[in-house]
Amino acid sequence: MKTAALLSKHRKSQQLAPVLYEIGIELVEIDFFDTDQLGTFAGEVERRLSPSECALVKAKKAAELSGLNVGLGSEGSFGGGPMGGLLNWNQEIVCLYQQAPELIIYASAEGPTALRSIKADNLDALISKMSDFEQQRWIVRCADGILKGLSQTEVIALHQAAFTEWPVVLEPDLRAMHSPLRQIMIQKAALNLAERLQSRCPHCDAVDFWPDEREFGPACQLCGYPTNEVKSLVTNCKSCGYKASETLLETGNERFCDQCNP
Ligand SMILES: [Zn+2]
Numbered sequence: 561m562k563t564a565a566l567l568s569k570h571r572k573s574q575q576l577a578p579v580l581y582e583i584g585i586e587l588v589e590i591d592f593f594d595t596d597q598l599g600t601f602a603g604e605v606e607r608r609l610s611p612s613e614c615a616l617v618k619a620k621k622a623a624e625l626s627g628l629n630v631g632l633g634s635e636g637s638f639g640g641g642p643m644g645g646l647l648n649w650n651q652e653i654v655c656l657y658q659q660a661p662e663l664i665i666y667a668s669a670e671g672p673t674a675l676r677s678i679k680a681d682n683l684d685a686l687i688s689k690m691s692d693f694e695q696q697r698w699i700v701r702c703a704d705g706i707l708k709g710l711s712q713t714e715v716i717a718l719h720q721a722a723f724t725e726w727p728v729v730l731e732p733d734l735r736a737m738h739s740p741l742r743q744i745m746i747q748k749a750a751l752n753l754a755e756r757l758q759s760r761c762p763h764c765d766a767v768d769f770w771p772d773e774r775e776f777g778p779a780c781q782l783c784g785y786p787t788n789e790v791k792s793l794v795t796n797c798k799s800c801g802y803k804a805s806e807t808l809l810e811t812g813n814e815r816f817c818d819q820c821n822p
């Protein structure tokens with residue numbers, strides 16, 4: 561069994577370790593490095609690096625601090641996504657960094673998430689809205705500062721006072737150990753990492769042989785013009801350059817054609 565170090569203040573090894581153990585990697589969690597200095601969800605520390613860059617910095621730091629050859633870093637982000645703000649979107653990245661021979665793998669998972677801020681006009685509404693998010697912890701911003709990691713019971717206690725000013729806005733605490741919905745997405749990213757580590761180039765046997773590229777534009781079945789659909793998935797070996805392409809659509813649908821359906 562190989563050993564890898566994970567840099568996390570927020571107990572992410574609970575999501576990553578079981579998945580990686582299945583493929584022969586034992587995880588050691590390093591929690592004494594303050595990852596918050598790289599940026600926080602609540603905004604006290606601005607995020608200057610992209611999520612991928614940040615995950616790589618954490619992975620390298622994990623290897624350095626543990627003295628192990630392999631380090632892991634994980635970083636999540638909210639917002640964006642294909643539905644353009646209609647749905648809240650969560651992306652989780654897990655980066656693996658191996659010092660020698662050098663290897664960097666970015667695994668990820670993304671999808672819509674129900675997590676959002678909630679606004680309530682009274683205590684009953686507040687309780688009812690929080691109950692949609694079991695075990696999720698909350699953030700309350702007040703004049704004195706930010707209260708983080710509040711359980712439902714703590715939020716209720718805090719808003720029972722007669723002087724509570726309604727409406728009240730709660731933000732979800734997005735740190736991994738406080739957000740069950742995020743934990744599910746982190747676990748999916750861990751699964752993607754496990755799959756990438758097991759997916760090897762047929763030419764040179766390098767790992768991370770994964771279809772990261774898409775080719776668009778199959779010929780429209782009516783007019784032959786390239787449509788906006790994904791035509792094929794392309795896998796490029798990062799070691800030897802071997803390329804494989806898997807065709808998803810031989811012809812395009814006129815509904816996605818700018819000529820037939822402008
Ligand atoms: Zn190869």
Ligand SMILES: [Zn+2]
Binds near residue numbers: 782819820
């Ligand atoms: Zn067409």
